[in-house]
Amino acid sequence: MHALLVIDVQNDFCPGGALAVADGDAIISGINAIMADFDAVVLTQDWHPAGHSSFASSHADKAPYDMIDMAYGPQVLWPDHCVQGTQGSAFHPELETDPADLIVRKGYNPAIDSYSAFFENDHKTPTGLEGYLRTRGMTDVTLVGLALDFCVNYSAVDAAKLGFKTTVRTDLCRAIDLGGSLAEAKQAMRNASVILD
Ligand code: VGL
Ligand code: ZN
Secondary structure, three states: OEEEEEEOOEHHHOOOOOOOOOOHHHHHHHHHHHHHHOOEEEEEEEOEOOOOOOEHHHOOOOOOOOEEEEOOEEEEOEOOOOEOOOHHHOEOOOOOOOOOOEEEEEOOOOOOOOOOOOEOOOOOOEOOHHHHHHHOOOOEEEEEEEOHHHHHHHHHHHHHHOOOEEEEEEEEEEOOOOOOHHHHHHHHHHHOOOEEO
């Protein structure tokens, strides 16, 4: 049984959004087209409270894309994005959401960012997605969406570590590519035995 995980195809990660990924919207029709090929479709939604600790605006003397040391490790600081209930946090209007069996929200804990669909950035606090996939008999996962070098990467590495046969359709992803993050992410995924398709 094979699940499709559609990561963070939200307005703020698409052109015109607060943390726009170049050509982020170019992958949407291709994602819609493959949904019917899977036994389950799961959408994730980055979902931060206002004033989230991953926002540069929450820290004195910090700018977007600066790094900071959090209790759980180094953290990139982002422009305010995907604030709960805003238009920026909504799915892109071209994304077909009706085929989704489940929507997983993440990043709602004010003190911890959550790139991965499985665990918060402390690598310990679960979102519940693992249990959902296992109880539905899913053995394989394919990931698509935004951004390849952050949320797709972290989600794929966690999926592989949890024992799911994990594929990333890189043609249906786009990257932020911050200071070499794309090359690093590809290496991390390969090291975790993620199939890059
Ligand atoms: C993401 C940075 C901050 C992502 C989410 O979806 O890749 N990146 N929040
Ligand atoms: Zn975020």
